[in-house]
Amino acid sequence: MTLQIIHNGIVHRHEDGTTTILRPGKNGGPGTEIEVPQELADSYRLATGEVVEGTTEPLEAHSDVEGDDTPAMAEPIDEASSHNEAGPEGPASRYVPTERLTEIARINGLSVEEAEERPFPRTRRSHSERTPPDRWLSLATGPDDVTGRMLDFAAPLGNGCMGVIYGPHGSGLTRTLRSVGKGIAVNAPDCVLLILLLRARSEEVTDWRRRFPQADVVVCPSVINTGTPEQTLRLTDLVLEAAQRQTEMGKDVVLLVDSLTGLWGAMLEVEEADAQRQADQSQARQRLREWVQKAGCFHGETPLGGSLGGSLTLVGTLWHQAIDEEAEEEGEVHPHLRLLEHLILESSWRIPLSNALAERRLYPAIDVKQCLSQYEETLLPSQTREPLWAARAALPRHELLVCYQRLMNALDTSSDLDSLLQRLEDMA
Numbered sequence: 110m111t112l113q114i115i116h117n118g119i120v121h122r123h124e125d126g127t128t129t130i131l132r133p134g135k136n137g138g139p140g141t142e143i144e145v146p147q148e149l150a151d152s153y154r155l156a157t158g159e160v161v162e163g164t165t166e167p168l169e170a171h172s173d174v175e176g177d178d179t180p181a182m183a184e185p186i187d188e189a190s191s192h193n194e195a196g197p198e199g200p201a202s203r204y205v206p207t208e209r210l211t212e213i214a215r216i217n218g219l220s221v222e223e224a225e226e227r228p229f230p231r232t233r234r235s236h237s238e239r240t241p242p243d244r245w246l247s248l249a250t251g252p253d254d255v256t257g258r259m260l261d262f263a264a265p266l267g268n269g270c271m272g273v274i275y276g277p278h279g280s281g282l283t284r285t286l287r288s289v290g291k292g293i294a295v296n297a298p299d300c301v302l303l304i305l306l307l308r309a310r311s312e313e314v315t316d317w318r319r320r321f322p323q324a325d326v327v328v329c330p331s332v333i334n335t336g337t338p339e340q341t342l343r344l345t346d347l348v349l350e351a352a353q354r355q356t357e358m359g360k361d362v363v364l365l366v367d368s369l370t371g372l373w374g375a376m377l378e379v380e381e382a383d384a385q386r387q388a389d390q391s392q393a394r395q396r397l398r399e400w401v402q403k404a405g406c407f408h409g410e411t412p413l414g415g416s417l418g419g420s421l422t423l424v425g426t427l428w429h430q431a432i433d434e435e436a437e438e439e440g441e442v443h444p445h446l447r448l449l450e451h452l453i454l455e456s457s458w459r460i461p462l463s464n465a466l467a468e469r470r471l472y473p474a475i476d477v478k479q480c481l482s483q484y485e486e487t488l489l490p491s492q493t494r495e496p497l498w499a500a501r502a503a504l505p506r507h508e509l510l511v512c513y514q515r516l517m518n519a520l521d522t523s524s525d526l527d528s529l530l531q532r533l534e535d536m537a
Contacts, residue, residue, distance in 0.1 A: 158350025
């Protein structure tokens with residue numbers, strides 16, 4: 110299922126009481142701001158994050174040209190003072206509307222009649238409302254899918270997890286994330302798959318869209334397309350809210366972010382925190398944690414009965430490499446290298462990529478002995494769980510290349526997880 114965010118846009122109810130729809134630019138441009146008459150917004154009780162399909166008309170003060178993905182269609186409000194405002198409501202994050210919504214056909218993929226029964230938005234959810242993941246999202250798509258099979262072996266992914274794939278440049282971060290998306294698309298087609306790209310090159314955007322035609326691929330504005338950090342954060346927040354609205358309707362949503370480093374960078378740029386000491390004292394640290402904390406499984410029941418909703422699985426990539434101790438003592442570490450430590454307690458699924466393997470052109474460069482799946486005890490059946498733990502324990506912990514080669518040999522001579530475990534047992 111696709112929400113067609115690029116075609117329809119996402120509702121944004123602003124702090125001043127007005128309502129607009131942001132239709133993102135297809136390739137990272139500023140997109141189009143659509144004015145929503147207040148009577149329409151109130152009549153259909155539109156909330157931030159809802160995806161609305163409807164009919165629009167150009168405002169008289171602007172050109173009738175549609176589909177233009179350039180700043181000429183949407184001029185920023187008071188961009189000169191943008192650096193003095195933080196958050197997605199900053200002046201440079203919002204544009205003068207160039208279209209007006211005249212009629213609504215669908216809301217969140219529902220007809221107008223069906224949408225009348227949709228639940229009210231839940232702006233905040235406590236940790237007590239989250240339940241342990243109750244669904245294993247298998248990522249292997251076949252015997253030849255080495256990356257997916259290795260991920261299923263090293264760290265089974267559960268619905269509602271907050272996951273990070275981390276490693277140095279050139280270690281296969283995006284490639285591994287694509288494998289996660291491919292596994293979801295093939296093995297869990299009922300999940301709503303959203304892909305959020307930050308600071309992506311045009312060829313990367315094209316590749317994502319070609320590989321995932323069934324997903325919503327949203328590209329955030331960047332400096333390459335005359336975008337600002339405020340515009341980036343506004344769109345990332347709206348996409349996250351759109352995912353939340355889907356979970357409230359009982360759907361399982363998977364949001365892939367490439368990359369969390371780009372999101373962290375935009376948050377720091379808004380505060381002009383471009384050095385280690387400034388980043389360590391920035392509000393961006395808490396803002397980022399609150400952003401990823403939206404992930405969770407909400408399949409449980411409230412104290413008064415009734416389901417809380419579906420689940421939101423969030424998986425993102427981030428740049429990470431060993432930190433020089435002397436540079437850290439001098440406060441000269443690049444702020445991006447501190448990102449993992451800010452997210453380590455928030456993540457329940459972690460996939461480290463090894464620089465030593467990548468330098469030898471050994472892909473996927475996954476360090477299986479360092480992977481983590483916090484909830485695999487509840488996800489996997491006992492007949493699979495015990496042999497899996499035994500097979501992992503039999504692999505050498507401190508001999509990375511030996512461990513990798515043994516696992517790859519077992520993958521080459523097996524076809525699924527059960528036969529892989531049997532093969533590793535025979536090789537022990």
